[in-house]
Amino acid sequence: MPESFRGRVEDIRAGRAEPVPARHAATVVVLRDHERHGLQAFLLRRVRSMEFAPGAYVFPGGGVDPRDGDADLAWSGPAPDEWGRAFNADGTLARELVCAAVRETFEETLVLLAGPTAETVVDDTRGDDWEADRRSLLDRTQSFAGFLDRRGLVLRADLLRPWAHWITPKVEPKRYDTRFFVAGMPEGQRARDVSTEADQVSWVRPAEAAERGSTGEWMMLPPTIATLAELAEFDTVADVLAAPREIIAYEPTAEIIDGEAYLVLPDSVARHYR
Template sequence: MRDRIEGVLSGRMRPAPARHSATVVVLRDHAVHGLQAFMLRRVRSMAFAPGAHVFPGGSVDPRDGEADLAWSGPSPAEWGAAFNADETLARELVCAAVRETFEESLVLLAGPTAESVVDDTRGDEWEADRQALLDRSQSFGRFLDRRGLVLRSDLLRPWAHWVTPAIEPKRFDTRFFVAAIPEGQRARDVSTEADQVAWVRPAEAAERARKGEWVMLPPTLATLSELAEFETVADVLAAPREIVVLEPTAEIVDGEAYLVMPESVPLLYAQG
């Protein structure tokens, strides 16, 4: 890490480009445990964040920008204003958010009409569609069109915007969304990139990360720490958010390498 910091700071090493991606924190209200988030543990063979607990998400597919898919809710222009992105990128990000969530959990934020949502995504035909999206033999727009579905962008809310530090060899420019799991749907352990899934209270997940029980990237921990302040899904969805770019920086202080969080990010780990 120190060598990379020195290389980037001196200009000897050029930071890797950050790929646009989307992450969705799927939420539910549990009768006993209260507000919970759906999380996956990445398999340890993954090149990026092996063994880390994450939310569903992934990189934008170039075809996510297809303009002819049925769309309900805030327009790409409105999403662009929220995330400081042009209309094309905003469309790609929202589509990637919905697509990746379906690919990794079978939760689908789409419905037969602009006011309805699919109530069950279990079964062989849905799994075949999921596999076709995974192997890119079917675009997300084609999937929705063939099934006669409307993307429900109104079921999403913008939450945060994080960029991987410049010293990392693999970098992502990620917009974070939050959404309630639609009534009747079930999040399932279907992702080949994960070996474990769980519904967990944000405060509990954050505490496990702070104790070293769960591996977690700073953006995930920061998001959980923020969500721990809310009691219900409705509270989260109604919370006003000002989206700013959050990019940790790497510094060498007294000969030691440190990753420094943006000033606006709450303290993630206790000091001392």
């Protein structure tokens, strides 16, 4: 870790400083099957002006909005309590996480996991009216529940699957308690080229992306590399969605080793680094 972290590691370990509370967040790995390249994941490169992880390749996602827990929105799929059992969360937080996952994915990519009925999904989100909705969600002048209600849409929680749970190390000045979801790209929709938070996007095979991240060619946080490495073991979107998952919360630690600050990763994650 940078030399600047050494003092903070020592202060936290000695009780002279308190870790920043971790904000609940959700992220979605959007996947597709490509005719020539096989399974691909969608990644955004965060603009270098961002406060958290500037220049890093990430999946769409972000923090929970207080209004994400609105119980009035139309919902199809596993109930919040079922999501809560998967992610070790109560029903209220689970609802917030699922809504945040769908909302943030739409805000950053225009991919919308919702449809006119519980069995259908929006087939195209391009156009000025959709862009206006995206911006109103970004600036919080419209709630996600209000957006779905006005358009007569049902949130398709059944299109998501729980995948992982990562917590930012206590030494970091900005922390997130993030649940990872996976979802297939809805037929007919197209992901947005860039967003206000990203300057580049890529559809890439998980194995290739994990390789670029582990060698340092692409800047990535450990949870991104670990998730991509896990997804590299699958051939199709259907295989990923059908895979059984036991969600374990990972929280890397910071340690002083030989006088320098190091980030210590779980063994199952560290093996992906070279």
